[in-house]
Amino acid sequence: MEILLKGRPIVPGEARGLALVSSKPLSFLGGVDAKTGVIIERGHDLYGVGVKDKILCFPHGRGSTVGSYVLYALAKNGVAPRAIVNSLADPVVVVGAVIANIPMVDYIDISMIKTGDLIEVDGGKGLVRICRK
Amino acid sequence: MYLTKDEERIYDGEYGWAKQVSIRILVKLGDLYGADRLIPIESAHISGVAYRTIGDASIEFLKELANSNAKAAVRATTNPSSIDTMNQLFSCLPRNVIEKQREIINLYETMGIEITLTCTPYYIRRPAFGSHLSWAESSAVIYANSLLNAWTNREGGPSALASALVGKTPNYGLHKPENRRASVLVKVEAPLKSEADYGVLGMYLGEVLGNRIPVISGLRRRDEMCLKQLGAAMATSGMASMFYLDENYVGERSFEEEISVDDKSLKASYERLxxxxxxxxxxxxxxxxxxxxxxxxxxxxxxxxxxxxxxxxxxxxxxxxxxxxxxxxxxxxxxxxxxxxxxxxxxxxxxxxxxxxxxxxxxxxxxxxxxxxxxxxxxxxxxxxxxxxxxx
Structure with missing residues (x-):
């Protein structure tokens, strides 16, 4: 079964990987370890989970604008997500995705996606394809 | 968003990676907020200098920019760092921390950014009346919009830096006259004495206003110290970027809401704080x-x-x-x-x-x-x- 979701293109690029889905907004500054890519915000539903090579799906970012730099550092350190899917993009994550060159799409109903789904993202067209067996 | 020929060349990388990534940041933000074009700015004020706050992650990006010959296209100033290097009090901090802070400052300096290390750049040079700015540091943003009539959105560190390198900002939000209209009338009934009381009022207003612009009436003291505390607090507890004093507001007086602020609400705010x-x-x-x-x-x-x-x-x-x-x-x-x-x-x-x-x-x-x-x-x-x- 395949589900095609149409959103808004934010950062171009294509990516394929397993979804990591959170229903909670994410602060990259203080929320994600830039060296390991592990989510370190206590009380977050993805606490202790690594974002490396995942298609990271969450409603939107929050917190300090320095969070953009954390996304860049994740990419530099080879532990960034392959793509970002948001319900509504916010400036912190958008700027982070631009400078880290991570494909990104928003206006997507995140609740359609489950952690572990195989996902294809086309950031240039704003498409998210869920491929389930 | 419309780009000039020259901006398109920057976008395509003809002027190097630093300017390219900077204009991409500005164009993306512009798209996000419905800007029609980029507009020139008089100055940029950049946050994200204090090692305590930005940590190691940002150093990577700053290095990459500095290494690709990034240079400020307009006057740009920096927010405070984590250390007063001239004061002995700070010499007890670990050496590596002092080194890292120095490294961050050097990177900004290499990019031609003035190492002002202050949240009040307007005391060094006052922006021209009616000028457009790209300022981060929420207390400086609300001060510029409200007390200097200089126009800026509430930028973050990366977008202010991008603006400094390109010399422009996307034209949306508070850069447009129609978005600078007040929509709320605040009547202050509580007697405010000191600048600290103005801070409490600001904390209260920041929470109830969201990002709406108020006209504030009933303030007895209007000295700069009190108004600076008021604005800084409004921007701390909320997304406020601008307020008007009643006598300075010449716009249309059709308010969607009137808020009366009495002693009781301020007392509760003070006790929470x-x-x-x-x-x-x-x-x-x-x-x-x-x-x-x-x-x-x-x-x-x-x-x-x-x-x-x-x-x-x-x-x-x-x-x-x-x-x-x-x-x-x-x-x-x-x-x-x-x-x-x-x-x-x-x-x-x-x-x-x-x-x-x-x-x-x-x-x-x-x-x-x-x-x-x-x-x-x-x-x-x-x-x-x-x-x-x-x-x-």
Whole structure:
């Protein structure tokens, strides 16, 4: 079964990987370890989970604008997500995705996606394809 | 979004990676907020300088920019760092931390950005009336829009830096006259005495306003010190970027809401904000950084007094203001206080500097210090602060 979701293109690029889905907004500054890519915000539903090579799906970012730099550092350190899917993009994550060159799409109903789904993202067209067996 | 021929060339990378990634940031943000084009700015003010706040992650990006010959296209200034390198108080901090802070500052300097290290760049050079800016630092943003009639959105560190390198900002939000109309009338009924009371009013308003612009009536004091505290606090507890004083508002007076602020609401706000502290380790004045006029007032309170041995008194200001207020600096330091430059209580390592409790006349500091440094914090007027520092 395949589900095609149409959103808004934010950062171009294509990516394929397993979804990591959170229903909670994410602060990259203080929320994600830039060296390991592990989510370190206590009380977050993805606490202790690594974002490396995942298609990271969450409603939107929050917190300090320095969070953009954390996304860049994740990419530099080879532990960034392959793509970002948001319900509504916010400036912190958008700027982070631009400078880290991570494909990104928003206006997507995140609740359609489950952690572990195989996902294809086309950031240039704003498409998210869920491929389930 | 419309781009000129030259902007398109930047976008396509003809002027190098640094400008390209910068304009991409601006265009993406512009798309997100419905900007029609980029507009030139008079200056940029960049946050994300304090190592304490930005950590190692940002150094990578700054390095990459500096290595690809990034240069500021307009005047650009920097927010405070984590350390006053000229003051012995900070020499107890770990060496690697001091090194990292120096590295960050050097990277900005390489990019042609002025190392002002202050949250009040408007005391160094006042933006022209009606100019467009790209400023980060929420207290400076609300000050510029409300008291200087210089127009800026509330930028973050990366977008202000991108604007500095391109010399432009996307035309949306507070850059457009139609978005600078007030939609709420605030009637202040509570009697406000000190600048600390204005901070409490600001904390209250920030929460109830969201990002709506108010016209504020009923303020008895309108001196700069009080209005600066009001704005800084509004931007601390909410997304506020602008307010009008009643007599200055010439726009249409059709408000979607009227809010009356009485003593009771402010009392509740104060109690949420401020803890009771018997004897603080630190008395902190100068958040946002002091003006020359404030240094004068503080010096007048301190004249002939002596700061207690078991309390530190910090008066934070920019190097520039310090240099131009010799006479007051001397009074403050003779009394045992420190005029601290380049940093403040919010962005340094308070606990490592031996501070577990503080009293300040700044609602912003009293809000952030417990969150960021896990210290106890209490709000008092400047006059009270000096009394606490010197013993009654």
């Amino acid at each position: 401020s803890s009771t502290i018997e004897k603080p380790d630190l008395v902190l004045i100068g958040c946002p950084h002091s003006s020359p006029e404030e240094l004068k007032i503080i010096a007048r309170y301190l004249e002939g007094k002596r700061v207690r041995d078991d309390v530190k008194l910090w008066v934070c200001a920019s190097k520039y203001v310090r240099r131009n207020a010799d006479e007051y600096v001397r009074v403050i330091e003779t009394s045992g206080g420190h005029v601290i430059c380049d940093t403040c209580a919010v962005v340094t390592w308070l606990r490592e500097l031996g501070v577990e409790t503080l009293v300040s006349n700044s609602a912003k500091t009293v809000h952030y210090a417990p969150l960021l440094s896990k210290v106890g914090a209490s709000l008092s007027s400047l006059e009270e602060c000096v009394k606490i520092a010197c013993g009654k």
